[in-house]
Amino acid sequence: MLEDLERAYQNALAELDEVADQDALEAWRVRHLGRKAPLMRAYGRLRDLPPEERPQVGRRINAMRDHLQNAYEAKAHALREAALRRSLEEERIDVTLPGRPKPIGRLHPTTRTIRHIVRIFQDMGFQVFRSREVETDEYNFQLLNIPPHHPARDMQDTFYVRTPGAQEGETPPVVLRTHTSPGQIHAMRFYASLNPENPPPIRVVLPGMVFRYEQITARSEIQFTQVEGLVVGRNISFADLKGTLNEWARRMFGQHVRTRFRASYFPFTEPSAEMDVECFLCGGKGCPVCKYTGWLEVLGSGMVHPVVLKNGGYDPEKFTGFAFGMGPERITMLRHGIKDIRFFWSNDVRLLEQF
Numbered sequence: 001m002l003e004d005l006e007r008a009y010q011n012a013l014a015e016l017d018e019v020a021d022q023d024a025l026e027a028w029r030v031r032h033l034g035r036k037a038p039l040m041r042a043y044g045r046l047r048d049l050p051p052e053e054r055p056q057v058g059r060r061i062n063a064m065r066d067h068l069q070n071a072y073e074a075k076a077h078a079l080r081e082a083a084l085r086r087s088l089e090e091e092r093i094d095v096t097l098p099g100r101p102k103p104i105g106r107l108h109p110t111t112r113t114i115r116h117i118v119r120i121f122q123d124m125g126f127q128v129f130r131s132r133e134v135e136t137d138e139y140n141f142q143l144l145n146i147p148p149h150h151p152a153r154d155m156q157d158t159f160y161v162r163t164p165g166a167q168e169g170e171t172p173p174v175v176l177r178t179h180t181s182p183g184q185i186h187a188m189r190f191y192a193s194l195n196p197e198n199p200p201p202i203r204v205v206l207p208g209m210v211f212r213y214e215q216i217t218a219r220s221e222i223q224f225t226q227v228e229g230l231v232v233g234r235n236i237s238f239a240d241l242k243g244t245l246n247e248w249a250r251r252m253f254g255q256h257v258r259t260r261f262r263a264s265y266f267p268f269t270e271p272s273a274e275m276d277v278e279c280f281l282c283g284g285k286g287c288p289v290c291k292y293t294g295w296l297e298v299l300g301s302g303m304v305h306p307v308v309l310k311n312g313g314y315d316p317e318k319f320t321g322f323a324f325g326m327g328p329e330r331i332t333m334l335r336h337g338i339k340d341i342r343f344f345w346s347n348d349v350r351l352l353e354q355f
């Protein structure tokens, strides 16, 4: 009996050497250490032996079983180690590889300029007033003291959403706003509605998109932005206009920048003025950007026309105000030497990435 068991035992050890994975190992365990394994069954047959042989044979069987058990555990351990090594090797992450850069977006240069402009006015107590991009002819022109056929309309070629020259009773002409100035009327009417008998003072900026039906060139686009400003109150004077805009220019272009005001014309202001800042590229000495004048035109402004105040619900006998309008694209082009306004809309990341 022992001889058979010794053979089975040697056989089991040899087989174990060949085992290469968990499944084979489990099959091996069932075969050689399971209940039906020759070695295990041998326990039952011990009583067939003469009593004096039993202890010795029993000890030998125990020894073989223990050894197989140990060999099994060693093999199981080795297989687990090998599997772990393999998965570490296969799933290895090379942490020394440089990461893949995630493209992060950034703000459009026009947006940055608008925020810069608006922030300065906010510091001076202005609030942002949002206004619509699709307007009626009435708001875009008439309430701003630009009647039909007024020559000032030629300054702003217009996209009509509905046909101009609508007859009485027909729907009024609707336009894409050609400037942010109609927001002045909306702002005044809104604030006046809060207390029609005694309307509150106003200090707002109105940033937004405007549209003009123009030929697209390096200098003009059909779509661009403006930042409008409006101040209405009692005893607002031209000195307030100059003081406010000068302070804005200093914060926008530098503490020591000089400014000048030139008389101008806008239907919705009287008097009207354009503000120039000293060319910040050449310091006023003259260069191609300022066309050798030393000055850059940055905005239009003026005292709000009495007709416009009245249209907004503010009594021009009691209230005065000033307004201004500027073009963030133009300011951005001047500051960064951008030669072509079409870059703002061509969506070329080579431009956008520089900001």
Ligand code: DAH
Residues within 6 Å of the ligand: 178, 179, 180, 181, 228, 229, 266, 269, 299, 300, 301, 302, 322, 323, 324, 325, 326
């Ligand atoms: N609306 C004018 C334009 O688009 C700009 C402007 C000039 C706005 C004078 C104003 C202003 O508020 O007072 O050309």
